Amino acid sequence: MSALFPHRHLLGIEGLSAKDIVSVLDTAEVFYEVSRRPVRKVPTLRGKGVINLFFEASTRTRTSFELAGKRLSADVVNISTSTSSVTKGETLLDTLKTLEAMRPDVIVIRHPSSGAALYASQKVGCSIVNAGDGTHEHPTQALLDAFTIRRAKGRLDGLVVTICGDVAHSRVARSNARLLGMLGSKVRVVGPRTLMPADCAALGVEVFDRLEPALEGADVVMVLRIQQERLQGALIPSLREYSKTYGIGPRTLRYAQPDAVVLHPGPMNRGVEIDPATADGERSMVLEQVEAGVAVRMAVLYLLAADPGTGMTAG
């Protein structure tokens, strides 16, 4: 546990203070520079073990945590459901206890059940990092988004951030709404009412039905992935109509600030929630987000696992 970040786990943005969040972002700045050096490795977590335990498919989050651990010289092991005992019927509790017996310092967990990261933290002695639990939280995504926005805009306070799309099923939206609200941004959400959770305002956001007014004056446009399976749930009639009414592209972006930036947590459905020209355009922060992801996750692992007194770049 570090004085900068007085927590044993990172389970969600809820439970963190604004000061904690700024600590992570400031620490990530240092590691961002490290990742741009010719030798992108520091000995900070030498001898430490990090297990990435992923019960859902993931490319960028898992790779990002893996690289973050490796750049800090930790021993990193990846476990995904297809290769684990879960396919043999092992419970989450048994999987956690088995991994704990191998004495890791950090378990990074992604699980389809909301609350799974908290549950894990109650069952094992090591640090737990939530890499996405059901539709609850995805704190490192919100931290990397905040990092990206702060770099692009120089601040978070006073910004208008519009989150577009499937808020009901999005842990990214929940974590971002909490984080950005705490740091002084005004957060709006927009989408068809079928994709808004009940009592959405409880997330501390302003809720909009239509895209254009929601984008009016926005400094940041955060686009959420729309999933094909929402068609089966009778939540949207077609991807075509969704794209037409809620897709982010040159036409709709006109309502936002001229210097507004566009974020997407990925993977993108080009031509559905985001126009390809916008995804690849100069306002797009998509690749910046990916780069920030490694730095932010290095910061999180450092703050949770480094021995007291260990410098950020020294062993």
Place this chain on the structure above:
Amino acid sequence: MPSHDAPPRAGSAPPSDHGGRPVHDADVLVLRGGRVLDPASGHDGEADVVIERGTIVRMGRGAAEGFEGEGVTSIDCRGRWVAPGFIDLHVHFREPGQEYKEDIASGLRAAAAGGFTAVCAMPNTRPVNDNRAITELMVARAREVGGARLFPFGAITLGSKGEQLTEMADMKDAGAVGVSDDGVCVMNAAVMRRALEYAATFDLMVSQHCEDHHLTAGAQMHEGAIATKLGLRGWPREAEDIIVARDVLLNVRARARYHVAHLSTKGAAAMVREAKARGQRVTAEVTPHHLLLTDHALLGYPTSCKVTPPLREAEDVEAMIEALRDGTLDCIATDHAPHSPIEKDCEMSAASPGMIGLETTIPLLLGLVREGKLGALRLIEALSTSPARISGIEGGRLGPGARGDVVVLDPDLRWTVGRDTLQSKSLNSPWLGHELTGACMTTFVAGKAVWER
């Protein structure tokens, strides 16, 4: 051919009157000087109760006079409450099939320890109690065990699949007190209509688990601000209200003994109130947890608070208490649903719904009495007289001629909920580790003590 003409006196064929520890096996049992609460006669005050050979012979001030000497056991009940034994219309005893969670023996012990002298076992056993053989097995098992009496509910449909009606008349002959597909709702309105009509033919109670499953797919808790914050799929009130409304409409013509199991929403309470005002045949039960807890209890993802229907909001809890006071909700039923750590020590979405309730009901609901939210006599009525009236199970009164099913409570005894204090095999209670006030001291079934603390 068996006759179905007899009135619904399920109690007339007592499955398990004998057994238990013969603590007070005297011919005459005298309970002296307790606060006697007898909702049937409206009596609430100091009195004696005299039980002779399993039947109450006298009740009132000074009723014990002259009962002394050989063959008379006298119990000093000063400072205690004396009430009719409680009747629970809704328990899950898991036998046959899941005896590691609970079985009929442990379930009946838990019932007696909670002051319940009769319980109705829901049919979601493995296999489902959808035929005479399983009903008979449960009744026989309970008779063997003794203690509190057990009355099974048979399933409404085969396998509780909601398609084909069960042999209700046959199950009634074997001892079933009613029918229910509890755990799932009879979703098909045509099937429900026929179930009501058919059950009415044989004067069987029909207890419905009111849940439109299309509206609750994947639901983990009540739909609302807390579910949104926790990222858990919500169960909207409408899923319950729609089925209550539909069934009340279907029952206008069917005139069955329709009963709403574990009612939880303010809207459903209002509909039952209106239906009763129109003279329709409908009764309803509420669980202790829906009288006490809200969806805020789910913060931190405690799987012990995952129940169906889910814990609702403060306004629903207030509506439940109001509806219990005014009689819209006839009775209290525990929905005692034991689960082992296999079903509960896991992530939320993998957890089975349900909590145990038999042994915590009295201390928890005495809390409502202490807070002035519920009258003592009404509480006892909702636990004994009302469920007896609804189900036809004999009991629920203390007057001369009544069964000697009596409970003696200490309203002030403090105890801690835990492995050492519970009789149930399972510990899935949000009150585990909590100190509660009030306990059942002695439970008599037909004058025999089947539980003593």
